[in-house]
Amino acid sequence: MKIGIFGAGHMGGAMIKGWVRSNNISPEDILVKGGKGKTAKLLQQDIPFLMTDDLNKFNEVEMIFLAVKTPLILPVINDLKKYLTQNIPIISVSAGVPVSNMQEVLGDTYPIAQAIPNTPVQINQGITGIVYSQSISNLDKIAIYDCLSLLGIVEEISEDKIDIFGTLAGCGPAFVDVFMEALGDAAVLHGMDRELAYTVAAKMVSGSANLMLETKKHPGELKDGVTSPGGTTIKGIAALEKEGFRYATISGIDTIMQSYK
Template sequence: MKIGIFGAGHMGGAMIKGWVRSNSISPTDILVKGGKGDTAKKLKQNIPFNITDNLEDFNQVDMIFLAVKTPIILPVINDLKNHLNKDLPIISVSAGVPISLMQEALGGSYPIAQAIPNTPVQINQGITGIVYSQSISNLDKIAIHDCLSLLGIVEEISEDKIDIFGTLAGCGPAFVDVFMEALGDAAVLHGMDRKLAYTVAAKMVSGSANLLLDSNKHPGELKDGVTSPGGTTIKGIAALEKEGFRYATISGIDTIMQSYK
């Protein structure tokens, strides 16, 4: 499988790292069109993928991912479509540009999709939501799904849910990072070495998440299994609730969603 990708910044770079880490995609089978920055060149110092400025070269790949900033998605599509000699599936991994606008730019029958991955794809533990245009074939769907599955879980979603999916899956890691940092600070306050504190926090978060997935239990049920009557854990939770822990989390997600309107 040969992959073309425009952009090797935070998300594009994470995807490239994940594909190579999967050992299923050779770096030489990845063709990158970098932007004005040097992110692609810097990443290439560690991963020997191919870089090109010639759009004609993308006729050699099996699918093309667009990991560029939202404002330049349509300009990139308009430039690219004039250089392709076949209907290669194009997958945007940037939010904010509806499939209808991309479809209009490419033509009604062009195979196109929109995918929203998150940064853990770089260690093959991401989750990607994807929306397919009606014109895309089952064979193209299978190929795209197989490619993205190398990076983690893939969920097909409806287009009206793509913003909340991207907010929860894409922005959520930053929320968790802040939470782990705060846990680490609390542990350091009580004398723990900072490196060990972050390790304990990360393993705790990872283990708790895997327990939720493996047990298929409600998060509240798992929480109840740790909170003994009158015990230390429920006292800690009560303190978090007093400070508006849940409301702050919900408000954070809601604030992001409101910014899309």
């Protein structure tokens, strides 16, 4: 499978790392159109993918991913369509530009998708939400799914849910990172080595998440299984609630969603 990708920054770079790490796609099968920054060249020092400024070269790939900033999506598509000699599927991985807007540039029959991955794709443990254009063929759908599934779970969703999916899955890791950092600081406050504190925090978060996924239990039920009456855990939870832990989390997601309006 030969992949073209515009942009090798945080998300584009994470996807490239995940594809290569999967051992299903070799660096030589990834064609990158880098931007004005140095991120693509720096990444290329570790992963010897192909890089080009010649847009004609993208006629040689099977699908094209756009991992550029939101304001650049439509201009890049407009430039790219002048060079493509066939309907190679184009997948945007940026929020804020719906499939319908891309179709206005490429036409109603062009195979288009919008996918929202998150940074854990770089270790093949991401989750990606995807919206396909109505006219896309099943063969193109399968090819895109197969490519993205190398990076983790892929969920097809409706276009009206893409923003909340991207907020929860895409921004959520930063919330978890702040939470783990705070847990680490608390452990250090009580004498634990920082490296060990971060390891324990990360394994605890990972294990708790996997326990919920595997048992399919409600998170409240799992919480109840840890909180004994009058015990230490419920006292800690009460302290978190006193400081508005849940409300702060909900408010964080809501603030991001409001920024899209």
